Amino acid sequence: MSDTYDALVLGLGAMGAAATYQLARRGAKVLGIDRYAPPHEFGSTHGDTRITRIACGEGPEYSAFARRSHEIWRELEAETGLDLLTQNGFLAISGAGNRSANHGVEDFLGGTVAAAEAAGVDYEILDSAALRRRYPALGVGDGDKAYHDTVSGFARPENCVTAQLQAAAARGADLRLGETVLSFRQQDGAVTVTTDKQTYHGAQLIVAAGAWLPAMLKPALAANFMITRQVLYWFRARSEAAHAEFAPERFPVYIWQLPAPQSIYGFPATGGIDEGVKLATEQYDVATTPESVSRAVPPEEVREMYETYVEPFFPGLSPVCVRSKTCLYTWVDKARFIIDRHPDHDRIIVASPCSGHGFKHSAGVGELLAQMVTEGRKPDPRFSF
Ligand SMILES: Cc1cc2nc3c(=O)[nH]c(=O)nc-3n(C[C@H](O)[C@H](O)[C@H](O)COP(=O)(O)OP(=O)(O)OC[C@H]3O[C@@H](n4cnc5c(N)ncnc54)[C@H](O)[C@@H]3O)c2cc1C
Structure with missing residues (x-):
């Protein structure tokens, strides 16, 4: 029994x-x-990393969970000695013209501002000049702007x-x-x-x-539910100086509504130059299952990622992909x-x-x-x- x-x-x-x-x-x-x-x-x-934000462009109903998660992770860090949460700030970047939606939200920057207001998160809005000055690793366009807060960051x-x-x-x-x-x-x-x-x-x-x-x-x-295959990439910086621009002390996590089919999101460097800098887009077009998903990332897929999403927007990153991983989303409408x-x-x-x-x-x-x-x-x- x-x-x-x-x-x-x-x-x-x-x-x-x-x-x-x-x-x-x-x-x-x-x-x-x-x-x-x-x-x-x-x-x-x-x-290795997940973006965490209290002001969620997906909707104000999520903020309480993220805020509570930060508290719980800090308690668990004290109990276990493990590194769980880094609060290095967050940028939601967008601009004029046709921009990719993020998580189905057309105006993700605006949604993030509204969620910050509702959750009482302090933030600032940066114009393209301020973004270029503070974050030279990002090749922002004229007229781009960003939401920025300092309570966000990444979890392990x-x-x-x-x-x-x-x-x-x-x-x-x-x-x-x-x-x-x-x-x-x-x-x-x-x-x-x-x-x-x-x-x-x-x-x-x-x-x-x-x-x-x-x-x-x-x-x-x-x-x-729809299960989708997602790919994470780590690209090597062109030089030690370029890698240093991605250090967590000076570089936040970001979600960028690009003038490209998908938005991109990414992280600061969490290791040395040979460990690369992690970034990713998302795809919702092809459904899969955990059993049938292709876990390999062929060179053509890496090249397309670099040419469409990395090279035009991250001048300091080289085409050398030091690592890639596939991962699964369980997607529900909206x-x-x-x-x-x-x-x-x-x-x-x-x-x-x-x-x-x-x-x-x-x-x-x-x-x-x-x-x-x-x-x-x-x-x-x-x-x-
Ligand atoms: C590429 C990628 C990037 C992401 N980025 C972010 C981000 O930046 N920020 C963010 O907040 N979120 C992000 N997410 C989402 C987040 O990571 C997921 O929502 C979360 O990890 C899902 O956790 P889960 O427990 O539902 O699934 P899982 O962690 O996959 O857990 C499910 C578990 O169930 C077990 N299981 C399944 N079937 C059985 C069975 N029959 N018997 C026993 N065990 C079983 C599996 O082995 C597995 O361990 C991302 C997700 C992906 C894939």
């Missing part, structure tokens, strides 16, 4: 690790299960997952890694999860399966999150807060998920199925 848990958590990536930690912190008896050993490179939570996704799993285990959470969930069901006021190794019983289940989620839902629910009880099973919570901008919110979302289990807290209806 196996144990009965207060909560089972399916998936220990960004969201599941956060939920498991928050449940354990509240004294709940919790079991977390993952098919791999997070952090790993098969889902959505890898690649792998370390955040590690810290939360460590802290959860230290508080008594059971973690089963390398174990694949085959099915789950709700029956007689309880939830049963069957893995390739065992069957578990719990009062409630949180499904935080990332890109694997749609395959676990009936077609009408799965139709909410860049929405879904955090809701399963429409047919009230003891099963579905957590899909991704749409390409979920990481910054993950620690706060984990707290919400734990409160849904332990206190019956209801999420914002904007996150419903």
Whole structure:
């Protein structure tokens, strides 16, 4: 006879690790299960860095999660000694003429300003002269302008997952890694999860399966989600002097609505010149699955990225791509999150807060998920199925 848990958590990536930690912190008896050993490179939570912003151009409903995540990460840094959060500032850059949308938002700069006003975040607006003076690494055009704040920056996704799993285990959470969930069901006021190794019983289940989620839902629910392949690139600077312009002390994270098909986002250099400078665009045109996605990045794809998005806008970066990685978005229309009880099973919570901008919110979302289990807290209806 196996144990009965207060909560089972399916998936220990960004969201599941956060939920498991928050449940354990509240004294709940919790079991977390993952098919791999997070952090790993098969889902959505890898690649060294994630932008974090409290003023979110995607909508003011997200700010409280990011703000709370910053607090939780600082607490976890003190507990674990791991580096989780760097607040080196954020630029939302745009300008006149045809500009790419970001996360489906046409005026991302304007949306960011509105969110900053709503969340009480101090910011300034920089014109192209100020941008060129402060950030020579960016080849901004005449008339470009930017929102800038100093509370934003980047989180370390792998370390955040590690810290939360460590802290959860230290508080008594059971973690089963390398174990694949085959099915789950709700029956007689309880939830049963069957893995390739065992069957578990719990009062409630949180499904935080990332890109694997749609395959676990009936077609009408799965139709909410689209899995897309994304590529991260690290390009080498042309010289040590050019690399130094990307140092986190002087260079922020940014999202840039380009006069090009996609916006671009990127980070300061987090290592030496040979480790390159990370940047990426996004694509929403081709759907994939975690099983069928092509994880290789062929040279033609690197060349196209460099010629279209890097060379025209980053004069200090060379065509040498020192590293690339593929990663998966679980996209919902209008860049929405879904955090809701399963429409047919009230003891099963579905957590899909991704749409390409979920990481910054993950620690706060984990707290919400734990409160849904332990206190019956209801999420914002904007996150419903
Ligand atoms: C390229 C890229 C860049 C991004 N940039 C940013 C950014 O700058 N800022 C930001 O805020 N967000 C960003 N995001 C979004 C953010 O990273 C994701 O929203 C977040 O990491 C998703 O976490 P998750 O827990 O939902 O998924 P995952 O971390 O993928 O976790 C899902 C877990 O479920 C497990 N699992 C699945 N099926 C099973 C099963 N059957 N049995 C057991 N375990 C299972 C998997 O192994 C996995 O560990 C980015 C995402 C990508 C891909």
